[in-house]
Amino acid sequence: MNTGAGAQAWGPMRSSPSVPGAPSQVSVPSPAGSALAHIRARHVIVLAALLIYPFVATPFFTFQIAAQSMLLGLIALSLMFLAGYGGMVSLSQMTIAGIAGYAVAIFGVSATPEGVVLGWPWWLAVPIAIVASMLVAALIGWLSVRTDGIYTIMITLAVGVALYYLALQNYSVLAGFQGFQKIAPPRLFGIDWRSPTPFYFLTLALALAGYWAVKYVARAPFGLALQGIRDNARRMEALGFDVTAHRVAAHALAGGLAAVGGVLLVWYNGLITPASIATNNLINILIIAVIGGMRHPIGPFLGALVFVLLQNFAIDLVNRERFNLVIGTGFLLIVLFSPDGLLGLWSRLRARLGSGAGKPSPVRRGGA
Amino acid sequence: MSAVLKPGTYPGTDPRSGSVPKRSWRPWILAALWTPAVAFAIWALFFDNAKLFLLTTLNGITLAALYFVVAAGFTLVFGLMKNVNLAHGSLYLLGAYVGYFVGDRSGSWLLAVAAGFAAAAFVGLLLQVAIFRFMPGEDLRQTLVTIGISIIIADVFLWVFGAEVHQFDPPRWIFGSVPFPLVDRYPTYRLALLAIAVVLGVALWLFLQRTRVGMMIRAGVDDRAMLGASGVNVQLVFAITFAIGAGLAGFGGVVGATALSISPGEDTRYLLASLMVVIIGGMGSIPGAAVGALLIALAEQYGVAYAPTYGVVFQFAILVLALAFRPQGILGSAWTAGAKGRK
Numbered sequence: 001m002n003t004g005a006g007a008q009a010w011g012p013m014r015s016s017p018s019v020p021g022a023p024s025q026v027s028v029p030s031p032a033g034s035a036l037a038h039i040r041a042r043h044v045i046v047l048a049a050l051l052i053y054p055f056v057a058t059p060f061f062t063f064q065i066a067a068q069s070m071l072l073g074l075i076a077l078s079l080m081f082l083a084g085y086g087g088m089v090s091l092s093q094m095t096i097a098g099i100a101g102y103a104v105a106i107f108g109v110s111a112t113p114e115g116v117v118l119g120w121p122w123w124l125a126v127p128i129a130i131v132a133s134m135l136v137a138a139l140i141g142w143l144s145v146r147t148d149g150i151y152t153i154m155i156t157l158a159v160g161v162a163l164y165y166l167a168l169q170n171y172s173v174l175a176g177f178q179g180f181q182k183i184a185p186p187r188l189f190g191i192d193w194r195s196p197t198p199f200y201f202l203t204l205a206l207a208l209a210g211y212w213a214v215k216y217v218a219r220a221p222f223g224l225a226l227q228g229i230r231d232n233a234r235r236m237e238a239l240g241f242d243v244t245a246h247r248v249a250a251h252a253l254a255g256g257l258a259a260v261g262g263v264l265l266v267w268y269n270g271l272i273t274p275a276s277i278a279t280n281n282l283i284n285i286l287i288i289a290v291i292g293g294m295r296h297p298i299g300p301f302l303g304a305l306v307f308v309l310l311q312n313f314a315i316d317l318v319n320r321e322r323f324n325l326v327i328g329t330g331f332l333l334i335v336l337f338s339p340d341g342l343l344g345l346w347s348r349l350r351a352r353l354g355s356g357a358g359k360p361s362p363v364r365r366g367g368a
Numbered sequence: 369m370s371a372v373l374k375p376g377t378y379p380g381t382d383p384r385s386g387s388v389p390k391r392s393w394r395p396w397i398l399a400a401l402w403t404p405a406v407a408f409a410i411w412a413l414f415f416d417n418a419k420l421f422l423l424t425t426l427n428g429i430t431l432a433a434l435y436f437v438v439a440a441g442f443t444l445v446f447g448l449m450k451n452v453n454l455a456h457g458s459l460y461l462l463g464a465y466v467g468y469f470v471g472d473r474s475g476s477w478l479l480a481v482a483a484g485f486a487a488a489a490f491v492g493l494l495l496q497v498a499i500f501r502f503m504p505g506e507d508l509r510q511t512l513v514t515i516g517i518s519i520i521i522a523d524v525f526l527w528v529f530g531a532e533v534h535q536f537d538p539p540r541w542i543f544g545s546v547p548f549p550l551v552d553r554y555p556t557y558r559l560a561l562l563a564i565a566v567v568l569g570v571a572l573w574l575f576l577q578r579t580r581v582g583m584m585i586r587a588g589v590d591d592r593a594m595l596g597a598s599g600v601n602v603q604l605v606f607a608i609t610f611a612i613g614a615g616l617a618g619f620g621g622v623v624g625a626t627a628l629s630i631s632p633g634e635d636t637r638y639l640l641a642s643l644m645v646v647i648i649g650g651m652g653s654i655p656g657a658a659v660g661a662l663l664i665a666l667a668e669q670y671g672v673a674y675a676p677t678y679g680v681v682f683q684f685a686i687l688v689l690a691l692a693f694r695p696q697g698i699l700g701s702a703w704t705a706g707a708k709g710r711k
Contacts, residue, residue, distance in 0.1 A: 089508060143688060143691045143692070146691050146692070146695035147691075147695045147696070150450060150452055150507045150508060150511060151647075151651070153452060153454075153508075153511055154452050154643050154646075154647060155647060155691065157454070157640075157643060158640060158643040158644055158647060158687060159684075159687075161636060161639075161640040161643075162640070162644075162680050162683065162684045162687070163684075165640075165680040166678075166680050166681060166684070169676070169678075169679060169680060170678065279636045280519075283515060283519065286512075286515065290512060322523065322527065324519055324520075324522070324523040324526075325520060325523040325524070325527075327519070328516055328517075328519030328520040328523060329516075329520060331512075331515070331516045331519065332513065332516030332517065332520065335509060335512045335513050335516055336499075336513065339509060
């Protein structure tokens, strides 16, 4: 349906834009007041399960599995927002998260043999980190939307790897190879926010907020315009929309999500080093988003859960060293056979079993 | 302003007005870019260590030769197939390891070079015939597939060859160093590398400009559909191009491994270099790859010599400047920059 090469950029990963019944393709703006009307039984069940989870699971499952999945999911969500609604596949989302982490370490309290630590209180350091990351994200966005389509992936990868080498080589400010250690969330209300259950709830709250924000923006005028631009930029431009401004704003917004994830990640790890923003970690975020599926904001969280589970338990199935082989093969299979990720598999399965009778499958590739 | 829009919400102006300089500004921008470079050269030559400057320049030019060899393959594949082959760095590593293996066993460097080229070209051919042929026009999916492949290849190499650094020597006739004006002596192999790159660049240019297959490739870059309509087997042209592009990466792997070394992680380094070279030089352009390689390699070497911890910042600044003022690359034609450039 799209004829321009630029407009086709995201075509293969997406089905036709107006599939009735597909939740990710909400094209009718609904008033914000009716937000409660969208809550279904499954939402309540999932939320209840998430709230009970830390009280039945072991600390390992609460912290290493669930909390890590949610914060990685939050970073991948920023990619899903850019790619799914904006048609821009950015590989620098982990870099944005890393910038937030570095900013928290530099402005806040941390320990490092070299580099700069200002030691400001967290309520100053964290907002600075998030705003700085959003600014960098907007800048990267502005650079990458100078050209479009497949070039975005190239430019964001080049920027991400370049910043990795900068972090690795710069000792005077960024502390080089060793990075910053002993970064902890603040002790607020007398609670140690890094112990498993409080950290789980902190991550859950922010992940839910991010999820809600993406769902909300997708239906807001800005999100609808963004989806219009994804589908046909030239037509939107002819309608009077400022395509560049929308794309840059989308990058900034996604940068905000990634930055929150980055702050959580640095608190989770307790440290930030160049390895956190190395190429394999940039690509891991893409893997998470692709495995989960980029058609719905739940996809990245699903992908993150699978990724974290594989990371922790694949060593029981194969050699510990060969994790990359497993995840690489899984990624390749998903890209080759189910471009919509696990969500696509799920909806295809549902269509096959006939439980979605009457509903056309949201996965309609090839025909578009 | 039509009724669909909220007035004032979406300023419906031309998004590029004011952001891209008009043509009359160009001399000023060029002057602004060249003046600091020339000033730096004068300072380094006459007020600082002239020998260091010349040596750094030579290092930069010979490194550019290597970057050019690798990036030329990248840009060739990209220009024709719109496939950002993110496994290009892995093909470099493949060529390097195969070359090392063959060179180690046979003792012949020339055989190692040939084997590196052939192995990478064969894998490239395999990728095109077995995978990319089945997803025509889906450039994003092809790119994601190359990411998956690069992860797998990198891990297999780590498995087979381990994490240690491999190195092998060039043949005796280009080993050692030769007298060189102003810097006393310079490694012969690095000069040979420069010669190889120049010969290769000219050969590639002649191949693309003067042969029938080259003509088809250029036609395919301009308009794939029209090339197919005029009776050319486009899949065959794609396969040949992919094999040559991948082979160049493998070739670069062997000559690069001889000059420097091979270790896991080198794939990322050369992928980054290739990306930067083609973004700066212009995507799909061989002369653009030469210009981009020179800029990137010189920036890297000057950075290493004069500002060690900020070396990558210079490369990054060049990348940003190129994207800001010439999104299609220095020698890229306007249409290669996607929908925007077409208007």
